[in-house]
Amino acid sequence: MYSPKFDTLIDEFPEESAAVSRLLELVRDGESRPGRKEYLPNRLYDVLQPSNYRVLVQILSSAAEKGLLKRSFRVLSSTGGGIGDFDSILDIPLEIYDSRIGRSVEVSQQEIELIFVIKQ
Amino acid sequence: MQFNSLHELQVHLQSIRDPAERRIAEVALFLTAAALPQRKHIVVLLHGMNTNAEWQEALADTIRNSTNIEPIVVGYGNFHPVKFFLPVFFRPGRIKKVMEDLRGIRKRHPDADISVVAHSFGTYVLSKILTTAMDLKLHRILLCGAIVDSDYDWSTVEPRISSPVINDIGRWDYYPSLAKSWSWGYGDSGCIGFQNSLVRDRHFEYGHSDFLNVKHMREYWLPYLLDGRVVASPYTVIREAMGLKERAIRAFSWFYLLLIPTGWALVHWVIAPACRFILSA
Amino acid sequence: MSFNIVNIIGHIRRPLKTRPMPDDRENQTLIVLDLLQEATSKEVVQDFLRKKGLHFSGTWPELREKRLIPYLNDYTISLDELVNLLSSAEENGDQHIFLFHCRPGDAVAMMDRADTQATLRAGGLEHLIEGADMGRMPATPTIVDVRWDSADVDLAMVIKVAEVRTKRTLERERSMHGKHVKIYSDKQVRAVNVAKLHRAGFLELRIQSRDNTTKYDGDVVHFMRLINQFFPTTRFGETSLSKAKDTMWARRDELRDLIRYTDASVIDEQGNRIRAATGSDTSNLSDSAAGKSVDYMLQEDANAYCSDSNLWFLKSDELANPVHVLLNGASNEFAIPRKCSAADYDYVLTQIRHFNR
Numbered sequence: 125m126y127s128p129k130f131d132t133l134i135d136e137f138p139e140e141s142a143a144v145s146r147l148l149e150l151v152r153d154g155e156s157r158p159g160r161k162e163y164l165p166n167r168l169y170d171v172l173q174p175s176n177y178r179v180l181v182q183i184l185s186s187a188a189e190k191g192l193l194k195r196s197f198r199v200l201s202s203t204g205g206g207i208g209d210f211d212s213i214l215d216i217p218l219e220i221y222d223s224r225i226g227r228s229v230e231v232s233q234q235e236i237e238l239i240f241v242i243k244q
Numbered sequence: 245m246q247f248n249s250l251h252e253l254q255v256h257l258q259s260i261r262d263p264a265e266r267r268i269a270e271v272a273l274f275l276t277a278a279a280l281p282q283r284k285h286i287v288v289l290l291h292g293m294n295t296n297a298e299w300q301e302a303l304a305d306t307i308r309n310s311t312n313i314e315p316i317v318v319g320y321g322n323f324h325p326v327k328f329f330l331p332v333f334f335r336p337g338r339i340k341k342v343m344e345d346l347r348g349i350r351k352r353h354p355d356a357d358i359s360v361v362a363h364s365f366g367t368y369v370l371s372k373i374l375t376t377a378m379d380l381k382l383h384r385i386l387l388c389g390a391i392v393d394s395d396y397d398w399s400t401v402e403p404r405i406s407s408p409v410i411n412d413i414g415r416w417d418y419y420p421s422l423a424k425s426w427s428w429g430y431g432d433s434g435c436i437g438f439q440n441s442l443v444r445d446r447h448f449e450y451g452h453s454d455f456l457n458v459k460h461m462r463e464y465w466l467p468y469l470l471d472g473r474v475v476a477s478p479y480t481v482i483r484e485a486m487g488l489k490e491r492a493i494r495a496f497s498w499f500y501l502l503l504i505p506t507g508w509a510l511v512h513w514v515i516a517p518a519c520r521f522i523l524s525a
Numbered sequence: 526m527s528f529n530i531v532n533i534i535g536h537i538r539r540p541l542k543t544r545p546m547p548d549d550r551e552n553q554t555l556i557v558l559d560l561l562q563e564a565t566s567k568e569v570v571q572d573f574l575r576k577k578g579l580h581f582s583g584t585w586p587e588l589r590e591k592r593l594i595p596y597l598n599d600y601t602i603s604l605d606e607l608v609n610l611l612s613s614a615e616e617n618g619d620q621h622i623f624l625f626h627c628r629p630g631d632a633v634a635m636m637d638r639a640d641t642q643a644t645l646r647a648g649g650l651e652h653l654i655e656g657a658d659m660g661r662m663p664a665t666p667t668i669v670d671v672r673w674d675s676a677d678v679d680l681a682m683v684i685k686v687a688e689v690r691t692k693r694t695l696e697r698e699r700s701m702h703g704k705h706v707k708i709y710s711d712k713q714v715r716a717v718n719v720a721k722l723h724r725a726g727f728l729e730l731r732i733q734s735r736d737n738t739t740k741y742d743g744d745v746v747h748f749m750r751l752i753n754q755f756f757p758t759t760r761f762g763e764t765s766l767s768k769a770k771d772t773m774w775a776r777r778d779e780l781r782d783l784i785r786y787t788d789a790s791v792i793d794e795q796g797n798r799i800r801a802a803t804g805s806d807t808s809n810l811s812d813s814a815a816g817k818s819v820d821y822m823l824q825e826d827a828n829a830y831c832s833d834s835n836l837w838f839l840k841s842d843e844l845a846n847p848v849h850v851l852l853n854g855a856s857n858e859f860a861i862p863r864k865c866s867a868a869d870y871d872y873v874l875t876q877i878r879h880f881n882r
Contacts, residue, residue: 132476138408138444139472154794162796165275166856167830170765177275177763182471185268195271204790204800213270214254231250234739238274239796246743275742283759355757 129190137183143174144183151192154242161242162196168240184240194241199231206237284356285313285383286349287469290342292364292389292453299456303361303465306458311470318345320369335368335429343373346380357383357406359469363456364389364419368430374401381405384472386465388412388455391423393431398442407472409443412464414450415483447480550604554597557607558589563714565614566864568846573610573866577602612657612670615717616685618848618865620731621741622874624857625761629726635756636682636722641671644754662689662715666751684720684752689713692736718744720752728761729874734862739854763857769881770831770852774819778811783876786810788835790853791819794828802835838873848873 130148137144150171154161163171165184174180188195197213198206201224210216216236222229229235247253253273260266287307289300304315320338349358360382362370367390373380375397383406390411398409413434420434434452437445446464448455455461467473561570567585574581574592579601583591596602627635634640642654650668652658657670670685692714699706716733723729732744749758777786789810790800799822801815810816823829833853840847848869851860859877861870 135444135476136474137472138474139406159795161794161828163794164792164832165271167792169275169763170767170856179471181268181272181275182473185271186473188267189264195267197270204798206796212267213250213273214257216250216254218250233247233250233253233273236250238271246738246740283757 129192133183133187133190133192136186137179140174140179140183143172143180146172147183147187148192151187151242162239163242165238165240188240196239196241198237198239200235200237201225202229209239284353285469286353286356286358287313287315288346288349288358288360289315289317290360290362290366290370291317291319292366299363299453302456302458303461306461306466307469311466313469316349318342335372338365339369339372342369343377343380346373347377350380359384359386361386361465361469362388362390364391364434364452367392367434371396374404378404383407384410384469386410386412386468388434389414389417389419389452390434391420391430392433392438394433394436394438396431396433396438398438398440402442408474409438410468410474411438411443411445412455412477413437413445413447414452414454415447415479416450417452419452444474445480446474446477447483448477449479449483554594554604554607557604557611558593561607561611561614562589564611564864566618569614569864569866570610572845573606613867614864616683616719616731617867617870618861618863619734620719621734621744621854621858621860623730623732623741623745623855624764624766624859624878625728625730626764627726627728627760627762629724631760632722632724632726632728635760636673636679636724638673638679641682641755645671648754657685658687662713663687664689666718666747668751671755679724681721681723682755684755686718686720686748686751688716688718690716690735718748720748720756722756727764727878728756734860741858742855763855764881765856766852766859766877766881767830767856769877770834772880773836773852774831774834775823777816781809781811782841783839785837785839786816786834787837788833789816789819789831790833791822791829792832793822793826798832800833838876844869844872850877852877 130151133148134141134144147168150163165180168184169177169180172180172183174183184193184195187193196209196211197216199208199210199216199220201207201222203224205224207222207224208216208220213236216231218231219228220231221227247256257266257269260269289303291300300317300319304317307313307315320341346358346360358381360370362385367387370385370387371392374382381404385405385407387409388411390413411433413436417434420430420432423430424432437443437447439445448460464475464477467475562585567588570588570593571581574596579596580592581588593602593607597604597607642651645651645653648668650671653668653671657672658667663669666686666688668684669687670683672683673679674681674683690713691711693709693711696708696710699708718733719729719731721729721731730745730748732741732748735741735744749756773780773784774786774789777784786803786809787806788800788802790798792798799819801810801813801819803810803813803815810819823831834851836850836852838844838848838850845866846869848865849862850873851862854860861873865873
């Protein structure tokens with residue numbers, strides 16, 4: 125579905141118009157199909173092929189600010205699945221209940237994953 | 245960047261006061277090598293006429309303190325308003341001086357990206373250099389208070405720059421109009437923009453030199469210089485068009501002043517006698 | 526190995542490229558043997574002896590006392606050879622490797638010897654032109670070796686950086702007054718990171734593995750900054766290994782004589798994951814229902830992709846010992862968790878690059 129926010133993102137990163145176009149294509153495609161879509165940053169780097177990681181950080185941050193993507197920090201269980209999604213690292217508690225193993229665990233940076241979500 | 249504990253990581257993030265910067269820092273933690281050294285980037289700061297160009301030093305400090313871009317201040321001396329308005333004798337020397345400076349910077353830093361921020365007469369100098377020095381390749385160009393012709397042919401420059409040009413326009417900036425109206429060779433792109441696909445015109449509720457403050461530089465110039473990111477000005481969409489009176493004042497020029505005596509002379513010495521002759525015949 | 530013992534080594538001679546040895550040969554021998562034991566695995570040393578047609582069996586203590594020391598004493602092998610082996614051992618395996626690419630023309634230019642030597646002189650590192658600094662424990666990460674692998678032309682350029690890391694070990698735990706306390710001891714150990722730029726236009730950054738993390742982005746950034754004057758980072762792009770992950774998994778049955786999978790993870794577009802893992806770490810996911818479930822997800826969801834793989838390259842005529850490889854982390858990253866020989870490392874790297882085409 126077209127959104128004027130797409131155009132503003134392209135305007136904001138004129139030197140990365142190809143990468144931004146690929147992101148917008150991903151968003152449009154994701155929105156058009158049912159279900160939540162989420163991507164890890166490394167996957168986005170592979171798909172968008174920006175000039176470098178630094179500008180990818182800028183593009184994804186701006187896309188999140190514009191509501192094209194939702195940025196989320198996921199705490200992972202030792203089993204591999206997520207046990208809590210948070211809007212900011214500052215919101216993550218130092219200890220969290222791991223429902224996948226049935227007990228509380230200490231959270232370290234290793235168990236935190238950044239994901240970008242396309243809302244349907 | 246790794247921390248010994250989540251607590252340490254959270255303390256680090258809390259130390260970043262600006263919420264927008266903190267959100268970017270959170271993302272950067274997870275993107276490998278977002279902090280890798282970038283290509284050497286030099287930003288040349290080119291001042292306008294009749295100014296000590298304190299803004300250049302302020303911008304240079306801002307750049308130096310918050311980025312690894314190297315600012316270089318380039319000048320051409322104090323350019324008196326009289327010299328400014330006289331087209332022939334005084335401009336070429338300034339243009340040549342700055343062109344040689346830019347070539348010298350390129351020679352000393354062959355692998356660096358070189359961007360230029362220019363204000364007022366500096367924009368005119370830069371526009372002339374770009375049309376003549378075909379060997380010069382630049383990275384990003386940012387103009388403010390521009391006195392370049394709004395019909396300037398950017399397509400000839402496009403292959404030698406990396407990015408669309410940014411043209412910051414002040415709503416209350418009358419100097420470009422004055423320059424265009426009362427001299428030769430200047431334009432009013434600093435008032436009306438270029439309206440060209442290769443240039444991004446951004447409008448602000450500013451006068452001629454109001455851009456030259458650290459807050460504006462940090463908010464609108466640094467993102468472009470650092471990452472090519474064009475932060476939109478909210479004023480661009482809400483600004484009101486110029487009224488008829490204002491347009492007339494801006495457009496009034498020496499040409500119209502010459503027109504009055506020329507018109508009177510034409511009427512007095514040519515048309516009136518012709519009419520009298522025809523009527524008496 | 527503590528800081529003091531390593532410092533005694535000073536500068537160890539290596540043919541053509543190292544500095545003159547101190548006089549006490551017996552002491553040096555013991556130190557080199559200690560360093561070898563810390564820097565590499567028994568298999569690497571055994572491989573070295575096997576290739577020379579010498580007896581090679583035994584535990585580490587037996588290798589030292591019954592093989593290496595007698596061979597050194599009767600000059601069957603030289604201390605220089607052991608020092609070369611140590612150098613090679615430090616640089617291969619027990620690393621996280623990050624791959625980058627550049628234009629071949631740029632690679633050749635960056636490898637220029639005259640320019641490199643000028644840069645070394647300008648950086649106060651002219652002593653490295655004569656030879657490597659062996660066994661250093663520098664206070665800050667320091668370039669200790671710059672050399673070229675050559676045939677008719679220079680094929681690759683290697684920059685080695687040594688640093689001191691803190692190894693933290695749990696000593697004991699104690700409960701008292703309603704609190705539980707864990708006591709750790711910190712020890713300074715030497716770590717070695719290597720950058721190898723190949724003439725063909727690819728760069729390997731080998732970061733020695735850490736005990737307490739699987740994330741090396743900070744190490745990569747610091748390392749790149751240190752060598753930026755030789756290999757400007759702006760000339761390089763990251764080489765994503767996504768293709769290698771997908772290809773090797775898809776062809777695993779066909780490649781069963783080459784690789785053995787013990788774990789494989791796939792992520793789909795919803796963030797759902799399937800991880801297949803063998804029960805025993807000597808088993809193989811090929812022809813297993815668990816492996817087929819991963820295939821099913823890849824077939825059913827065009828946007829699903831292999832995220833992590835845990836596999837072994839199998840021993841063969843070209844590979845002296847099986848090599849364990851982790852294809853996970855950053856998009857351009859893989860890890861070899863254990864030390865291996867230079868030949869085995871090169872084999873694995875060649876295979877991964879081949880499947881990444």
